[in-house]
Amino acid sequence: MGNHLLKGKKGIIFGALNEQSIAWQVALKCKQEGADIVLSNLPIAIRFSDTKELGKLIGAPVLGADITKVEDIEQLYDLSLKHFKTKKIDFILHSVANSLNIRKKHAYTDLNYDYMFKTLDVSAISFHKILQVAYQKDLLNEWGSVLAMSYIAAQRIFPDYNEMADAKVLLEGIARNFGYHYGVKRNVRINTVSQSPTLTRSGGVIGGFSEFMQYADDMSPLGNAPANDLAGFCVTLFSDYTKYVTMQNIYHDGGFNATGLSGKLIDTVTSTVAKKKKKRNKYTLQSS
Ligand SMILES: NC(=O)c1ccc[n+]([C@@H]2O[C@H](COP(=O)([O-])OP(=O)(O)OC[C@H]3O[C@@H](n4cnc5c(N)ncnc54)[C@H](O)[C@@H]3O)[C@@H](O)[C@H]2O)c1
Numbered sequence: 001m002g003n004h005l006l007k008g009k010k011g012i013i014f015g016a017l018n019e020q021s022i023a024w025q026v027a028l029k030c031k032q033e034g035a036d037i038v039l040s041n042l043p044i045a046i047r048f049s050d051t052k053e054l055g056k057l058i059g060a061p062v063l064g065a066d067i068t069k070v071e072d073i074e075q076l077y078d079l080s081l082k083h084f085k086t087k088k089i090d091f092i093l094h095s096v097a098n099s100l101n102i103r104k105k106h107a108y109t110d111l112n113y114d115y116m117f118k119t120l121d122v123s124a125i126s127f128h129k130i131l132q133v134a135y136q137k138d139l140l141n142e143w144g145s146v147l148a149m150s151y152i153a154a155q156r157i158f159p160d161y162n163e164m165a166d167a168k169v170l171l172e173g174i175a176r177n178f179g180y181h182y183g184v185k186r187n188v189r190i191n192t193v194s195q196s197p198t199l200t201r202s203g204g205v206i207g208g209f210s211e212f213m214q215y216a217d218d219m220s221p222l223g224n225a226p227a228n229d230l231a232g233f234c235v236t237l238f239s240d241y242t243k244y245v246t247m248q249n250i251y252h253d254g255g256f257n258a259t260g261l262s263g264k265l266i267d268t269v270t271s272t273v274a275k276k277k278k279k280r281n282k283y284t285l286q287s288s
Pocket residue numbers: 014015016017018020021022023041042045065066067068094095096097098122149150151194195196197198199200201202203204
């Protein structure tokens with residue numbers, strides 16, 4: 001049972017692939033809070049994933065669009081308005097990313113630039129595209145809200161996050177820049193949410209992801225933020241209770257970004273050092 005925070009609101013959600021996807025959890029929560037939704041993903045992803053199942057579950061049409069193609073976005077917006085039988089909508093979620101260099105295991109010091117252009121297009125410039133088409137079509141209602149998903153690698157170095165870190169820097173920059181223009185035009189809010197590592201198909205391809213998740217969990221006073229709680233947070237950002245929050249990158253990470261060192265991590269380091277010492281002593285005793 002929800003609290004009707006999004007009662008009467010209509011939105012488009014990009015990027016729900018399977019139950020683990022962040023967009024899937026956000027779509028469920030938005031529905032629970034009273035919103036009507038259109039789901040969108042790559043046509044090929046729709047064919048081979050569970051997106052249609054989610055559509056059935058929440059009574060939402062599933063419309064194919066390659067988010068890097070402006071003509072696809074235009075068509076998607078037109079079809080969505082037809083479906084909603086309205087002239088405008090209230091919110092959009094961009095929950096889309098892909099890195100070919102990570103998938104093909106190119107190190108950051110050995111990037112393929114064709115792949116990198118594609119990564120930046122899919123994961124960041126597409127955010128500008130969905131905003132620009134919305135802006136030019138005057139798609140969003142006054143006080144509408146648009147969100148994209150980011151990660152703290154935009155601010156700090158996580159070596160295996162590779163070129164996706166640069167994509168997130170661009171994504172957050174677009175939120176700030178477009179947030180200004182859309183704010184002036186229609187009081188539309190634009191923000192990015194910087195989420196804890198979350199086990200999804202995209203997350204899982206990053207090198208050493210499980211160790212990395214454990215590290216983040218140990219560092220965060222509240223632990224890693226689960227996708228379901230992220231979904232609740234996104235609902236508040238789509239709701240009328242956050243009308244003056246715009247052009248921000250907001251951390252939803254259990255306190256990770258503000259923590260330098262945690263007791264849990266000290267315990268882990270201490271026990272690793274003790275194990276190493278024990279091993280070294282054993283070796284010294286054997287060789288003397
Ligand atoms: N999983 C994490 O740890 C984590 C943490 C912080 C931020 N994020 C971000 O959350 C967002 C969602 O990722 P996720 O973890 O839910 O993974 P996911 O793999 O479930 O979702 C990524 C989605 O992008 C879609 N997509 C890829 N190329 C597309 C294109 N050209 N057009 C339309 N859709 C396309 C995929 O089909 C998929 O549905 C991404 O921006 C990701 O960087 C993820």
